[in-house]
Amino acid sequence: MDKSIVEQCREYYPMTFYADSLSEILFLVNRVREQKDPIFHLEPIPLIIKQIHYYNDIGLKQFYCGCSTVFLLLLATVNILLSYLIAALVLVLLTAISFFCYCSLQRYKSNLRNELITIENKLASRQYGIKDKLESNSTPKPSNLLLDSLAARENIYNFKIDDSANKGLSESYFLSYLHKWFCYPWRIIEHCQFQGERYTPTADFILINDDLKLGIDLEIDEPYTIKESMPIHLVEDRKYIIRDKFFLTLGYIVIRFAEYQIAKYPDYCCLHIVRVLNQFLDRDMKISVPQATEIQPLKPQDWRVKTWTLKEAKIMSERKIRDSYLEPIRSFIKDRE
Known part of the structure; x- marks a missing residue:
């Protein structure tokens, strides 16, 4: 049996997965855009x-x-x-x-x-x-396609706020960048616990546009815990595949970043989110780079991060690899205290 995209594409961060209803919209919009390109x-x-x-x-x-x-x-x-x-x-x-x-x-x-x-x-x-291969009036607007498929994404609100959830070291740091990049009509919600029959996962962040019912589950993955040095977010651990599939079933886009990417390139992480969202937005709704924000071009080898196995996570824990890139986050937290 063929593996799903969620199971196959887990070699590098960021991981980006689309709900089926959104994948269909992307397919249609991209096909029409290709046909509409002037010759x-x-x-x-x-x-x-x-x-x-x-x-x-x-x-x-x-x-x-x-x-x-x-x-x-x-x-x-x-x-x-x-x-x-x-x-x-x-x-x-x-x-x-x-x-x-x-x-x-x-x-x-x-x-x-x-x-x-x-x-x-x-x-x-x-x-x-x-x-032009097609007449302009035959081009579907992404917003109309989103509105036509709202029923497939009504469950994105099936959550409650979990105030007891532990906040990761990098979450407050990244939240400051999310607020800079995403303003109304976008909402950023922390620690949303979703209600399933046997499964109640808590998302690090949820980014939602209420008008379009367009939402993203944003996750930040660390290789091990700070206190116990326990390996986590392992590429071979199927519970993360089950988790991602759960959010996709609700109608979310799922984006997973490595903590290293958040610490080193927070603006570039936000830019990645913007690029994902802008595929579904009309021209007048597209999100732009905030003023006074400079984005340095990155090569793929500088931007992407390889996922880790249990053995690799243990080696990173022994070498305290997180200490090598967490300084910007720790300085941010210290300044806020």
């Missing part, structure tokens, strides 16, 4: 060489028809003078056919010349043809 083409280039060749070829044929008409007309005149009436009649008929061909080629040549002049004018004024 820029320089129409005279392949056409003008071919037509100039035809124009010259027609001129040569017209010359031959003109010469034939004159020659046949002279022969017909001679035969009339010599009283060869039958031969003269045939020659007159051939002369008429030749003259008709000459006139037809002249008309075609004239039309072709006008077309060549039009092409040359386009080249001179750099007018290029632009074609």
Whole structure:
């Protein structure tokens, strides 16, 4: 049996998973966007060489028809003078056919010349043809698609606030960045405990747009606990797969960041969330980078973080790897005390 995307794509952070209803919207929107991309083409280039060749070829044929008409007309005149009436009649008929061909080629040549002049004018004024594969009124708006599928995401509100939940070391730090990037109509809610029949997970953060019922479950994964040095968030631990599937069933997008990414690149983590959300938003609703926020381009090897196994988490715990990147977070917490 084939594994689901949630089970397959767990090699690197950030992990990003979409609920089925949202995946269908993305598929439709992206397909239409591909079809709507304008096609820029320089129409005279392949056409003008071919037509100039035809124009010259027609001129040569017209010359031959003109010469034939004159020659046949002279022969017909001679035969009339010599009283060869039958031969003269045939020659007159051939002369008429030749003259008709000459006139037809002249008309075609004239039309072709006008077309060549039009092409040359386009080249001179750099007018290029632009074609759209679809009419603009056939493009579905992402917001309309979201509203049409609201029933699939009504369960995103099936939670209560869990004040007793333990707050991770990096959560307050990242929350300050989330508030900077996401304002109304977006809401950021901490420690939402969801109600399932046998399963009640608590999300680190929930980011919700109430108008569109568009929500993201944001998770921050650490390799081990600070106090007990106990390995956690292991890639082979299926409880995290079950957890992610639970949120996807409710209609959420799930994004998992490594704590290292939050500590080192908090703005870039927010930018990743924005890119995910903007796929579903109309142009006037898209989220932009906050003022006075500089985003440095990152290479994939600088940005992504490999997930860890039990053995790798134990090694990181022994080497106290979290201490090497938590200084910005600890300084933030100290300043707030």
